[in-house]
Amino acid sequence: MIPFNVPPCVGTELDYLAEAVRARKISGDGQFTRRCSAWMEERFGAKRVLLTTSGTAALDMALLLCGLQPGDEVILPSYTFSSTANAAVLAGAKLVFVDIRPDTMNIDEKKIEAAVTERTRAIIVVHYAGVACEMDAIMAIARKHGLKVVEDAAQGVMATYKGRWLGTIGDFGCYSFHETKNYSMGEGGALVLNDPKYIERAEVLREKGTNRSRFYRGEIDKYTWVDFGDSFLPSELNAAYLWAQLEKAEEINENRLRSWKNYEEALSPLAAAGKLELPVVPEGCGHNGHMFYVKCRDLEERTKLIAFLKERDISAVFHYVPLHSAPAGRKFGRFHGEDEVTTRHSDRLVRLPMYYGLTEEDAGRVIRAVKDFYGE
C-alpha cells in the first residue's frame, strides 16, 4: 500500500532525543525548544516564536490574545480544519464563514469586506496547501476596519507570499508540527508573534498564567500568577525531534517540491484534456509542496477515483467537509452570502500521496493509476 502520508524522519531524531534525555531536561523550554524558536525567529525574521503543544494550541493562543468580547465576530473560511474555528469559539466569538476562491481553495479576499460588521474583530486566514492567501488585499481590509489578522499557516511553514514568510504577515501566525505536516514533532506547533506588544502576555498565557519566562531570564527574582493562562509548552522530547527536521528544512522542502512538480508535469495532459483540474499557485506565492490534489468533475467521480486507487493499493483521501454544514458550525456561526464555491469544490478534491521521501517509483504508480482511471 502506498500511504497517503509518512511522518518525516531525517535520521538524527534519535540522537537528539537521547541528548535531551541525557541532559536531564525533558519538560518545556530547554535547549531544543530554544534552538527551534531561535531558528524560526532568525530564518523567518519573526519578532518572537513560541513552540506550542499543537497547531491548535497556537490558534487558541492567538485568538485569546486578540482580546475578544462576547458577541464579537471572527471571519474565516468554512473550508478548513475544526481547530481554526474552535479557537474563535473558545475565545467567545461568533463565526462568520466566507466563501473560498475556486483556484486556491483559500478565503476569497473579494468577499471579506461585505461580511464585516460593527462586531467584527478579526480575520483568520488559512493558507491551504501552503499556498498563500491574497495577503495584501486582506491586510488592507483589516487595517481599514481595525481588525486583527491571524494566519493559520499550519500547512504553510517555509512557504512565502511576495517574498515574505507565511505566518509573519498578520498579527499572529500559527504553525503545526503534527505528523501530517511538512515538519514534525509528533504533536506540536508554534505561535509566531509579529507585534512585540503581545510577547509578554503570550509568554504568560503559555505558562499557566505565570511570569515564569521572565523568572528564567533572571528579570525577576520569583514568579507568580499574573493573569489567566494554560499549559501550552511542549516537552523537550518533542522539540528534539523537531530540531532534527528544522536542520534539514531546506532538503525536506526541496524533496517535497520535486514530488509536487513531478505530479504536476505528469498530470497536466489530463488537465489540458479537461478531465481533471490541478492546483493553482498564483503569481507571487512560493509554496512548500505540502499537498498535491486533483479536482474531479463531481463528488460521484471523486468517490470512484478514490475507490479505484484503493483497489490498486494507493491511499488517496478527500479533505474538509465545510464547517458551516457541520453541527457545530451551525451552532456557532453563519455563512455570509452564498456558498458558491466552498461545497461544490470541496466535494471534488482528492489528495494524492505526498510526503518527504516519496519515491519516484511510488509516485509513478500513483500517476499511472490516475491516468488509467481517466482512460489515458
Ligand SMILES: *Cc1c(COP(=O)(O)O)cnc(C)c1O
Ligand atoms: C493541521 C492543521 C491544524 C491543526 O494543527 P494540529 O497541530 O494538528 O493541532 C489547524 N489548521 C489547519 C489548516 C491544519 O492543517
